[in-house]
Amino acid sequence: MSNLIINDTLANDEWTLVRLPASQIADRKQAGKVVLFKLTGEKTVTEEQISGTAIPATGKIIVPLSVYIARKPELEQRLHANEVGIWVDTHELLEDLLNSVSNINSLPIIAVHVERFADGRIFSLGSLLRTRYGFKNELRAFGDVLRDQLFFLKRSGFSSYVIRADRSAQDALASLKDFSQPYQGAVDNPNPVFKRYNRTA
C-alpha cells in the first residue's frame, strides 16, 4: 500500500515520480557552512541533470518542471495520452509552468514538492493554481508532508497527499477534519463563516 491519500481516503498510487539525478557540482563551502542558496535557499538544476534524467518508457509519470520544459518534444505524445504530470518545487515560479503548457488542464496532475514541513509556500501555490489559474485536476502534495499540514493543504486546494514514508497515512486521515467551521474563506470553501452561517450573536 502506498502512503497516498486521495480526497479523504487511502489510495494506490498510479504515478511514478521521475527524479533528477544528483548534481555533480560540489556544493560551495563558505565559512565552513554549505552554501546552497541564491536568495531563498534552493539549488538550481543543471543542464547535465536535466539531460541525465532517466524517463521510464511507459506508464504514468510525474516529471520535474525543468525536465518537462527542456524535453517537451519527447513527452508530447504521452501528454496527450494523459500520462504526464508535472512536479513543481515550492521555489519554482508558476509562470514557468504556465508558459510551458497551452492549457493547464491538459495536465492530469500537478504535484507540489515541499522539502521542509515549515515551508508554507506550498499553500500559496495551491491557492494560486486553483483560483488564479483554474486548475481542475489532481493537485498533489508530497515530500515532507505530515498530518498536521493536511487541513491547511486541503483548504488551499490540494486533493491528494503523499504522507512521508515513515508515518501512517491511515492515522493522518483524522487531521483532515481538525476543524469543522473555519473562519475564513479559502479554496475549498470561498465563503467566510459570516457568509455561510447566520451568526446572530
Next chain:
Amino acid sequence: MYKYDEIDQQIVNERVEQYRDQTRRYLAKELTEDEFRPLRLQNGLYIQRQAPMLRIAVPYGMLSSKQLHKLADIAKKYDKGYGHFSTRQNLQLNWPKLEDTPDILAELATVEMHAIQTSGNCIRNITTDQFAGVAPDEIVDPRVLAEIIRQWSTFHPEFALLPRKFKIAVSGTKDDRAVVQMHDIGMEFFLDKNNKLAIKVWVGGGLGRTPILGTVIHEHLEWQHALTYCEAIIRIYNLHGRRDNAYKARIKILVKALGIDEFKRQVEAEWAHLKDAPNTITEAELARVSKHFEAMPYENLPAQDASFDAAISSNPAFATWVKRSIHAHKTPGYRAVTLSLKPHGSAPGDATSEQMHVVADLAEKYGFGELRVSHEQNLILADVKLSDLLTVWEKARAHGLATPNIGLLTDIICCPGGDFCSLANAKSIPIAVAIQQQFDNLDYLHDIGDIELNISGCMNACGHHHIGHIGILGVDKDGSEWYQVTIGGSQGNYASIGNVIGPSFSAEEMPSVVQKLIEVYIKERTAEERFIDTAKRLGIAPFKAHVYAEKNANKVEVTV
C-alpha cells in the same frame, strides 16, 4: 467586549483537542523534537531555560473579570502563582509543565480564551490602543476590525507557515498609541472626507535585529477590503520572503530588498485579483461585531465630582497617583485608570494570582467587568466613575498596584530576559530592578517627568528597546553580559529609532549610566521639554560626553 458564539467556541474546543493529540504524539515519540516545535510554538509554548513558557492570547489586550480570575487560578494551579504581561498585551506563564498544557488550554477555552498563534511563524495577536473605545481623541473604535482580523487570521490556511512571525496592529486615534509603524502591517483607521471609514496601511515596520519603521503602502483603503488587502500583502511575502536566514526573513527585509514601489506594485497586482472576493467584509458582519463593542451603560454624570476634588486636595498621595494614573475619557464623570505592574524592585509586568483576583474584582465592581492590558505592560480599568477613584486607589494600593509611576522612568518596559528566555543574551529584569532602586524617589521621578525606558535582553527586541527614549539592549561579548544604550527612540506618530551612544556597559554600571543621561537632561532642558525632546534637539553628543567622561578620564590616567 467580544463574546463567543457557538462557532468561536467550537474552534477553540477543536484546537484544544488537536493540540492534545499533538502533545500526546510528541510524548509518545511519534513526533520528533523538530517536528513538534512549529506545532507547539503556534500554540504559544516555548521550551525555555528552566521550564516551558506558555503565552496566552489576550486579543488586542481585552479581558473580562471572569477571564482574569481564570488566569489567576491557572497561574496558581499550574505555575508558581504569578504571570507576566507582555508587550504584545498577552500573558505568559513561566513555569507550566509541558504535559499540563493541553489541560491549561482546556481551562482557557471555558472562558473563551486560547493560546492560538501567540508564537511561531504565523499571524500573531492583533494589538491596539489600550484606551480603545474610551479615548476622547478616538475617531474609530479599532477593536471591531481587530476582532474581524483576528477571526480571519486564525488558522488561515494559506498563511499557516510563513517565513517568519507576522504582527498586525490597528489604531483608531489621531495620536497613535498602537505603534502601527513598528508592525509588519499597521492599519490606521480614519474617517475620509465623505465620512466613510477608511484605512491607511503601513507595511514593513519591525524591531528585532534590523529595526525599520514601516512605510505607507496604501493611503486610503475602504474598510471592506481590509482582509483581502492583507491577503495580497501576505501572499507576496509568503511566496518571496527569505526562508534561508531567520534574521532576514521578516517582511521588512523583503520590502527593503524590492523597494516600496516595486513591493507595492506586486501587492496591488495581486490585490486586483482578490478585491471583492468573498472575504470582503460585509456591512452585516461589521454591524454584528460592532454590537460587542457598544458603549457601556454609563450613568449621566456631571463632569466634576465634589468628593473626588476633596480627596485630591486633602490626600497628597492620592493626588500624586491621580496625576500619573488617570486618563481622559469620552464620557463626562468617567476616567480610565492605569494600575501599575511596575512597583520598584520587582519584575516589570509581573502580577501574582492574588493581584489578578484583586484587579478582576475591581473591574467587576467599578469597571463594568472589563479591563485591558497595555503594551507598556500595565493593566487598565477603562471606565471608572470619578466618585469611585479613591476606593479603587485604596484597594489597588493595598495590593501593590498603585505605584504612581505611569509614564515615568520606573514604568520600564522589559522582556523576561536571560532569567527565563532561552533566546536572551543577557538578563533584563535585574537591570530594570536596579534602575528602579536607583530612582526610588517619587519627587525626583516626577521632576524628571515623562520618559520611556525600554529594556530587551536580546536583538529580538521584545522589550521594544529601539523605541524607548532610553533603550537598553543586552548583548553577549565573549560569553559575558553587556548592555548597549540608545537614546532618542520614540513611539507614536513621530516614531523614531534610537541611536547608540557608544560602547556597552556592564550590568553594575547601568544605574549610574541612566543617572548620567538624566543629569544631562536636567541641566539642558527647557521648561517645556520632556527627555525625548531634549534628546532629539541636542543629539547624542552631550549625553555621550557626560556618560563616558569618567571612563575616558580613567583611560588618560592609565596611558599617562
